Amino acid sequence: MWADDLGNNKYQIKNIPFYAYGLNYDDIVYAEAESEDLKPEIKRLIKPSGHQTLRVIFTGDTSKEENINTIESIRTEHVGYEGLNDSQFALNVTPEGDYNQLYDALEELEEKGILSFETCEARVEGSFDDEPPE
Numbered sequence: 001m002w003a004d005d006l007g008n009n010k011y012q013i014k015n016i017p018f019y020a021y022g023l024n025y026d027d028i029v030y031a032e033a034e035s036e037d038l039k040p041e042i043k044r045l046i047k048p049s050g051h052q053t054l055r056v057i058f059t060g061d062t063s064k065e066e067n068i069n070t071i072e073s074i075r076t077e078h079v080g081y082e083g084l085n086d087s088q089f090a091l092n093v094t095p096e097g098d099y100n101q102l103y104d105a106l107e108e109l110e111e112k113g114i115l116s117f118e119t120c121e122a123r124v125e126g127s128f129d130d131e132p133p134e
Helices: 064-074 099-111
Strands: 003-007 010-013 028-032 041-047 052-058 079-083 088-093 115-119
Touching: 003 028, 052 064, 052 099, 064 079, 064 088, 064 099, 088 099, 099 115
Parallel strands: none
Antiparallel strands: 003 010, 010 028, 028 041, 052 088, 052 115, 079 088
16 A cells, blocks of 8 residues: 555555555554564554545456446546556545445446446454454
C-alpha cells in the first residue's frame, strides 16, 4: 500500500487496497515496523475516511481495455478505480458517492457472468484479512 507518513507511526492510505479488508482509501492507520529494514505493518485503524472499497475480477476472456470500458459504463464521478492486472480491479466510492448504486450495477454484471466482485468491509475483528491474526 501507499501511504503518507503523518508522523508518530500514523499513516494515511493513498491507494485503493487490493487485498485488505476493513481498510479504504484515505483511512488513517497506526503502523509499526518490526525492524528498521522492514516497512511498517498496519496494526489498527485510527480514523476511517468514509470511502468504501469493492474488488472486481472479470471472469471472461476479455481485454483490459474491454474491462475498463465496462467499469467506465457503471462509474460515476464519485467512483475511482485502480487495476492490478488485466482482469482485477479495486473500486473506490467516495463518501459523497452512491455505494448502493455501484453495488447494484456490479450485481447485475455478476448475474450476467461478466465479473465477480466482493465488498471489502472487515471480516474478522482485529484483522485486515479474512482470517484471525496469528
